[in-house]
Amino acid sequence: MYYQDVEIAYFIERPNRFIAFCLNQKGEVLKTHVKNTGRGKELLLPGAEVALVHIPGTKRKTAYDLIAVKKGQHWFNIDSQLPNQLAIDGILAGTIQLPHLDGEIVTYKREVTFGKSKFDIYLETSCGQKAFVEVKGMTLENKAVGAFPDAPTIRGLKHVNELIHAYQEGYKSYIVFIAQFEHLHRATIHEQMQPELAAAFRAAQQAGVNVVVYNCQVTENQVRVKQAIPFDLETVFEDPNL
Template sequence: MKYEHIQLAYFLQRKNRFVASCRLKETNEIVDVHVKNTGRGKEVLVPEATVALNFLPSSKRKTAYDLVAVKKQDHWYNIDSSAPNEVVFNALLAQTIVLPKLRGRITLVKREVLYGKSRIDFYFETDQGEKGLVEVKGMTLENNRIGAFPDAPTTRGLKHVRELIQAQNKGAHCYVIFVAQFANIDVATIHEAMQPELKETVQTAMTQGVSFLCYACQVSASQLEIVKEVPFDLEAPFIDPLK
């Protein structure tokens, strides 16, 4: 995932879930920007944090910039909620992400497929006649080399896992893939303190055969690239860095 028109800025404040104020590094101009992630991001979006803005002016947009990444200490974190889907879509087609439990090779991937009352990110088929669903979640919370999801309660994510349980029980191969917006983690888990019900539902899903995977990414101001798979462990001892 590459961005072609990046400008650096300093984060000032979040006006609401979708809009923030930033000060351009080159000109000191204060601009409103679209935040491409409705999660809180409170551990990285702090006043004066260096951020990467993708400049995409259009008469159809309310702002000319998308906030796509933020720098914390020496590391960039991609917070573009659309980026994980693009990365996984390309990786599935290129077979650089290999889904466990499949006999065949993926030959078809469709985006945004309606299942039950949800839109699941991807539907796929293999050359062995297998069919399945993949839901992708961006992971932006990390502490002590442990990545965790979510950074805010997610009713949508909870519903998706429940839908995948139903699909798995009807014979589909179902997966949740977490795309961690950092490379320096050793394990991924569910942020139980943030949403205990999600952990319970994920535990049920795992016992029913739904697979949970996590891929860590190398992030720069202008790029997001998968570099390694990390284990997903529900019992990893995650501590919220802001508690």
């Protein structure tokens, strides 16, 4: 993914989930749309270097999207619309490997309903396998450990439980985390943030649902899927915000 018309600025404040004010290099205060409704407290700190995409339009309330934040020496992409596209592109290209999925992908669809949930991707292979894939972005990190979520998610919990039912009905079932940053050694569920979600993931893995994590090389204007990262539910995430 490559972003055009990117400007570097500095974060000032975030009065609500959707809006942030940033200071550009001309000394102007810009009202921006934050492309992620998560908390992002460990990223969006006063003075943090941020990347803004200039997208003027008469129907927009702001002329800029805030899409990345620099934490230390590393860029973190926070565009919540990006992981789905990276996942489907990576799966189709073979960059992202789904365990136990045999044959070539012959059919795929986006946003397919199963039960009471709508999963991000539906696949069929040349071997007759059918699969559901739910994609989640990951932006929370501490000490090279990535974690999800950074805020409790009822929707995410519902998806995990529904994937168990899909697997029991004969579908291959996957949760793909796209870590929107590069510097991490392993990933886990933030159990302290949402114990019910960690329990659901344990049940899902025991039932046969596959969980995979891929990190990304990130700059202020580009994101590229890099490699698979170990997922370990027993890793304890130390949240710097708690």
